[in-house]
Amino acid sequence: MTYTPDAPGLIHGSADHYDLVVIGAGPAGEKGAAQAAYFGKKVCIIERAPKPGGAAVNTGTIPSKALRETALYFSGLRQKGLYGVDVHVKRDITISDFMYRERSVIEAEWALIAENLSKHGIATMQGSAKFTDANTVEVTRYGQAPRYITADYFLVATGSSPQQPLDIAVDGSVIVDSDTLLTLDRIPQQMIVIGGGVIGCEYACTFAALGVRVTIVNSRSRLLAHLDAEVSETLRQLMTSRLGISVHVNSETTNIVVDDKRAHVTLSDDTVLSSDVVLFSAGRVGNSQGLGLEALGIRTNARGYVSVDAQYRTSQPNIYAAGDVVGFPALASTSMEQARVAVCNAFDLKYKKQVANVLPYGVWTIPEIATVGESEEQLMQRGVAFEVGRSNFRLNPRGQIVGEVDGFIKLLFHPDDQRLLGVSIIGEGACELIHIGAAAIAFDATLDYFIQAVFNYPAMSDAYKYAAYDGLGALTRRASRARGLPSSGGGLRAVTTE
Numbered sequence: 283m284t285y286t287p288d289a290p291g292l293i294h295g296s297a298d299h300y301d302l303v304v305i306g307a308g309p310a311g312e313k314g315a316a317q318a319a320y321f322g323k324k325v326c327i328i329e330r331a332p333k334p335g336g337a338a339v340n341t342g343t344i345p346s347k348a349l350r351e352t353a354l355y356f357s358g359l360r361q362k363g364l365y366g367v368d369v370h371v372k373r374d375i376t377i378s379d380f381m382y383r384e385r386s387v388i389e390a391e392w393a394l395i396a397e398n399l400s401k402h403g404i405a406t407m408q409g410s411a412k413f414t415d416a417n418t419v420e421v422t423r424y425g426q427a428p429r430y431i432t433a434d435y436f437l438v439a440t441g442s443s444p445q446q447p448l449d450i451a452v453d454g455s456v457i458v459d460s461d462t463l464l465t466l467d468r469i470p471q472q473m474i475v476i477g478g479g480v481i482g483c484e485y486a487c488t489f490a491a492l493g494v495r496v497t498i499v500n501s502r503s504r505l506l507a508h509l510d511a512e513v514s515e516t517l518r519q520l521m522t523s524r525l526g527i528s529v530h531v532n533s534e535t536t537n538i539v540v541d542d543k544r545a546h547v548t549l550s551d552d553t554v555l556s557s558d559v560v561l562f563s564a565g566r567v568g569n570s571q572g573l574g575l576e577a578l579g580i581r582t583n584a585r586g587y588v589s590v591d592a593q594y595r596t597s598q599p600n601i602y603a604a605g606d607v608v609g610f611p612a613l614a615s616t617s618m619e620q621a622r623v624a625v626c627n628a629f630d631l632k633y634k635k636q637v638a639n640v641l642p643y644g645v646w647t648i649p650e651i652a653t654v655g656e657s658e659e660q661l662m663q664r665g666v667a668f669e670v671g672r673s674n675f676r677l678n679p680r681g682q683i684v685g686e687v688d689g690f691i692k693l694l695f696h697p698d699d700q701r702l703l704g705v706s707i708i709g710e711g712a713c714e715l716i717h718i719g720a721a722a723i724a725f726d727a728t729l730d731y732f733i734q735a736v737f738n739y740p741a742m743s744d745a746y747k748y749a750a751y752d753g754l755g756a757l758t759r760r761a762s763r764a765r766g767l768p769s770s771g772g773g774l775r776a777v778t779t780e
Contacts, residue, residue, distance in 0.1 A: 300326045302625065303419060303433040305411045305573070308336020309614040310605030311439035312395055314621030319402035321631055326405040326431060328421055334399075334406075336441045337606070338614040339391045341461045346484055347646050348384040349464075353491035359524070359648060384464070407431075413574035416598050435600050435628045438588060439621055440569040442606035445585075447476075447562045450538045456545050457538070457560050460485070470494055470558035474547055476535055478505040480645050482563035483517070487648035490525035497528040497555055499535055499547065506645065510657045510706040512692065517647060517708060520688055525648065568607045585609070592636070594624035602628055616641055640724045644713035649689055652716035655704030655723045658694065669697045669760070671729070671753025675709050678748075679740035686710040691745045693719075693729070693753055697760070700728040700753070711742050718743055729753050 304315045307329035315327045331340070338344060353359075399406055409423035419436070421429040444459035446452060454462035460481050473489055475482045478500030490496040498505070498521075504514045505521075521527040534550040538560060545560040568586035575582060580596045581589040587609035594602045602624040605617035619637045626634045645651040661668045671693040675681030681689070689709015695702050705719030722731055732750035737743050 298326070298429075298431050300324045300405070300431065300433045302326075302435050302437060302628070303328065303411075303431055304437045304439060305419070306336060306439035306441055306569075306605070306607075307331075307334035307395070307399075307406070308439060308441045308605060308617070309338045310441075310607075310617040310621035311336070311437065312398065313618040314437045314439060314604060314625045315404050316398055316402045317622045317625045317631075317634075318629065319404050321629065321633075323629065325402070326407060326433070327399065328407050328409060328411045328419070328431075330408065330410045332408065333392050334395045335388070335391055337443075337461075338617075339388055339395070341464060342481075343614050344387055344391055345384050345464055346460075346481075346488070348387040349381075350484065350488045350491075350646050350648070352381075352383045353488045354648070357491040357493075359491055381464075410572065412572060413578055413601075416578055416600060435602065435625075437621060437624055437628075438570075438573065438575075438596075438601065438603040438607060439605045439617075440573065440607045442566040442568050442586075442612060444563070445565040445567050447538070447564070450540070452562065453540075456540050456543060456558070457562065459562050463559075463561055466559070472557035473497070473559045473561060474499060474545065474555055474557040475561045475563060476547070477563035477565070478502060478507075478529075478531070479563060479565070480506065482561065483521075483647050484645065485561060485563070486527055487521060487525060490521070490527050491648055495526065495528075495557075497530065497557070499530045499533050499549060499555070501532070501534050503532050505529065505531070506651070509643075509645070509651065509653055510692065511659065513651055513653070513706045513708050516688075516690075517649075517651060520649060520708075521647070524688075566606070566612065568609065570607055583609075593627040594620055595627065600628075611641065611643070613641075613643070638724070640720050642713075642716045642720045644716065646713065649686070649709045650712035651706075651708050652712040653704070653706045654716050654720040655702070656694065657704060657706070661694065661703065666703070667697055668694045668703055669753055669756050670694060671749040671751070671756060673745040673747075673749035673752060675742065675745060678742060678745050680742045680744070681709070683740060684710060686742075691715070691749045693732075693746075693749045695729055695753055697757060700730065700757075702727055702729070702731075709742075715743055715746075718746060 301323040302318045302325045304311045304327040307327050311327055315325045319325045409421040411419045411421050414420050418430055418432045450457055452459050472495045475486045475498045478498055483505055486496045486498050505518050506514050518529055535547055536550055537548040539546045545557055547555045570582045570586045570588055578598050580598055588603040588607050590596055590603050590608050594604050596603055604620035604624045606612045623634045623637050642654045673691050675689040676687040681687055686709050692706045694704040702722050707715050729750040732746045
């Protein structure tokens with residue numbers, strides 16, 4: 283099955299009419315188009331790139347995770363805790379070795395997307411789309427006459443692109459962003475990552491696992507500032523101790539100079555760092571320029587993100603937008619759901635009317651991080667009482683077997699009814715384990731769910747049970763202190779050591 287960018291029935295210089303036209307064939311565009319077609323709607327999807335998948339498949343989510351797995355294999359880091367294993371990067375590794383798995387995964391994803399679009403009877407077209415009015419888009423492609431397509435409804439799912447530095451150009455060789463990083467023809471010896479967000483931290487870990495000397499420069503006081511502070515600090519410590527990454531926080535970049543194929547970066551404290559490559563990863567901007575949205579009165583903000591309501595409808599009632607182009611949380615998982623919800627609202631389909639309010643968040647650093655629900659900071663800001671239960675993977679038999687002894691599961695729960703409020707995990711498998719916590723929060727579960735549940739043994743998921751026991755112990759200690767009693771009574775030992 284192949285992706286067909288020139289579908290039959292699209293006539294040069296004339297207008298073809300569809301129930302829905304989707305602009306962008308990334309995760310949001312593909313799933314939104316498939317949702318409408320599933321309910322019998324006539325759908326066309328327009329993509330300006332030669333291949334579908336958007337940033338998720340071609341330059342971001344899938345490639346970065348595939349590269350991470352390759353780095354873990356070549357470095358042997360997954361065996362770091364096993365007796366007698368010498369952890370080092372395999373000799374004679376080449377950029378071709380490193381990128382082989384990434385390319386094969388991307389090609390497989392292209393085939394799967396094409397298969398999905400074909401299965402649903404969705405017309406596909408390559409070119410750049412621009413609205414000429416609220417019901418018509420002009421599609422242009424180099425060397426061809428414009429095509430005009432009309433529709434009852436439109437879904438803008440054009441994604442986002444890396445924010446470009448202001449003081450120096452991305453050249454794809456010494457100064458790179460998350461798109462051009464994947465085109466490097468060599469593995470550098472040194473790398474400076476500007477930005478301590480998700481993309482910067484993920485790539486920093488991946489390249490450090492291959493023996494690259496990596497330095498992160500972050501303007502904020504901690505990495506991944508939107509996540510749990512304890513988890514963020516644990517990640518920083520493990521990045522430093524395990525991978526040798528140097529981290530500069532509260533540091534602004536004041537100057538970047540490229541000289542003889544090396545970059546020299548000056549920080550706000552006058553420190554000068556030098557490296558073979560600088561990865562600029564200081565955020566993203568919405569791909570809304572050139573779509574003609576302004577002429578239709580559709581609002582975008584300073585970063586190019588399209589303004590939508592709770593139904594993902596723009597100020598034009600027949601034009602919807604979803605995915606990265608509408609901004610936070612800008613995750614492929616939520617983008618797909620946003621697009622499905624947008625389409626169901628557009629056609630009043632009695633299927634999905636809103637995106638779930640429990641959204642798992644995964645970061646594929648080394649080790650992985652995942653969160654769901656609320657953090658300690660968010661609860662404190664809202665004045666919500668909470669208690670904490672933790673379980674370290676060092677105490678988990680499966681953690682000992684796989685050598686994952688530094689991670690933990692952290693549960694936040696209400697002290698009165700023990701209802702689960704949030705979960706944070708750091709360690710191997712965190713991005714899979716988090717879904718247990720997500721389901722528990724979605725169904726208003728309490729700690730008792732974990733206490734009563736049976737988990738496989740040995741399994742990392744069993745740490746949920748012992749985090750719940752630890753939480754009960756914390757409640758007992760709190761109650762003992764409130765009554766002026768010793769906090770190490772027999773009842774407490776019975777709870778926490780079961």
